[in-house]
Each structure stands twice: as structure tokens, then as C-alpha cells.
Amino acid sequence: MQKVFARPATLLETGFHFCPGCHHGIVHRLLCEELDRLSLADRAVGVPGVGCGVFLYDYIGIDTCEAPHGRATAVATGIKRVLPQQFVFTYQGDGDLGAIGTAEVIHAANRGENITVIFVNNSVYGMTGGQMAPTTLLGQRTTTSPAGRDCQNDGYPLRLTEMLAPLEGVAFAARVSLHNPAHVKKARRALQQAFETQLEKRGFSFMEFISACPTNWRLTPQQSIAHMEEQMLSVFPLGIYKDTTAGVLQKEGESANAVL
């Protein structure tokens, strides 16, 4: 009988610590499928930041280097410059990349560092208890915004992909979502493009995954899927925002959705 579905070789045979309905496991699987497809396991280095994705080294069978909070793109820059033959990616969440590591990611992107940044956006600080993040939606209740995020006091949701895509050093930037199988397939295709960007030495590649955090949203996994579709995607439109092979720099909204 032909085998049509199997665990990627780089995805280690151990249980995830992620909560039920969390999407980190899907991102891990997509990463491993791509590492296998491109035979990168022996030369890949993952750099997880601080957050729920911190245990990357327990789940993916590649070299990893844990970074201090927010510093993953700086650590990845150092590794890539010293070992340019290695394939280097970071794995970061909202707080790590969108708050504490904002300076690092902007400057790494602007320098055109030939690394890939994986950004998991679930609009809260997951690991530390569901505090408001830069990506938290207006009106969203979190442990530090119990009455809902208020723009007068807390500002607006930060759109990292739109912010980084125009920088000249950025060769590829995309925002994808994991709320249904069709979008997981689209996410896989975009991740392939991001990885190939680094392999072709074209510069900085950025992948934002819109993801669920049922635990801190205080929703069931099914309710979380609906929340993503109904609340998050209008604030964070999906699409390929930049792809230098196609010379594309798409505006937020209609053109982005037209692609994904």
C-alpha cells in the first residue's frame, strides 16, 4: 500500500507541550516538511526567541541556538555571517518580535540579512499569561487590558509585515493564516518561497503566521477559528506583500487577498 502521509523526518517523535487548539504545532510541522523537502536538516540552525515557541529544540531535529528575549534576529545575523553556508531561521512570537525585538528585526531587515524570520502572531503574550501585545486587536480583552484595548491609551495593532516589506533589504514578506486546511496549504507554499529566498541569497525573508491561542483568548479551539476569521483577518490582511523575484510590493488589502 502506498504511504501518502507521514511524520516529517525532522519532526522528533515527542509530544508537543502546546495547548489544545494551538497553532504552533502546525507551524512546526510546516517547517519540518520544508526542511525535509530541501534536505536542510544537516545545515539548518533554528533560533527560537522567548515565548511558547521556545522549546523548538525539543521538537525539531536540527541545530538550535536559544536567543535572549527579543534578540533572535541579532543572534541569527551573527550565526549567518560566521557560517554563511548554514540555513538560518528565527522563530518568534508577538512579544519577542513585535515588542522587545522590534529594533532588532527592523535593522536586520533593513540590512538585508540573508535569514528567514518566522513570526507567529496570535495577538497576545502567550507564555506569560495573555498580556496585551503590540498586535492585540482594538477592544480585545487581555489580562493587562481587562476592559479591552483602547487606542487612546494603548495605540493600535502593529502590522509587522506591512512595516517591514517596504525596506530595501527585504526580499520576501508574506502573511498567512492557519484557520483551515486550504490556508495551511497556502501557508506551506509561501514558506517554500521564503526558504528559497534565503537559499538563493536574495536577502531577508519574513513569514507572519496568523495563529490561535485558545487558552489566553479564553475560547474553545472551534471558537478560536471563528475569531481568527471574523476578527483578525480584517486587521491583518493575508497576502504576499513582497517577492523580489516577481518585483511585487503589494498594498495592504485587496491585492494581498487576491494572491492568497
Ligand code: SF4
Ligand atoms: S498559551 Fe497560547 S500560544 Fe501558548 S501554547 Fe497555549 S495556546 Fe499556544
